[in-house]
Amino acid sequence: MTETHTYVRELNLYRQYFDLVSAGTKTIEVRVKYPHLADLAAGDTIRFRIKGTDETCEVKVVRVTEYADFEALLDSEGPSNVNPTATRDQQLANIRAIYPPEKEALGTLAIQIRPLG
Template identity: 75%
Template sequence: MSDTTARVRELNLYRKYFDLVAAGTKTIEVRVKYPHLEDLAAGDIIRFRIKGTDETCDVRVLRVTEYETLLDGEGPANVNPSASRDEQLANIRSIYGTEKKALGALAIEIELSRDQP
């Protein structure tokens, strides 16, 4: 028999993005392809936490795709429905910096976990 228990990953998220995820309006999470995310796969659970708080939101991973041009591949409205493409590029660059670009970028399609309170 195979184990069908989903893996749970904890990741920090800024408040403004957390609120969009918790509302179900942000369906794509953008991450640098750090080594600890290389095996992230559909079916996994991400527990987003606002750093320094106990506030969490669980989402199920639907798909993980690697991109060079992330926003154009996924569409800016899916990554952050409250910001323009140019604002999102500026935000991504300020969070990750240009040195992280060499690691690659992940688009993680998510949906709120059915087990949310």
């Protein structure tokens, strides 16, 4: 008998993105490929939390795709899947305000998600 393990990751999310995720309108979460996310895989669960609050929402990871940079990620995944309320250029500026160039150089992850519940 083989066992399958699914993991629950806890990640912080800004309010504006949390609201989009919990509404189901943000289907791609963007992250830098930090070591603790390197083994993130389809089937895992992410519990997003607004930092400093008890507000959480859980999503199932559908797919994880790595890109060299945020521009390639947005061009491939489609800006409206990342943030349906902002243009591609606004999103690129917002993402790079969160992740400076040395972080982006680690690689970027497009995490396709769907709400649980």
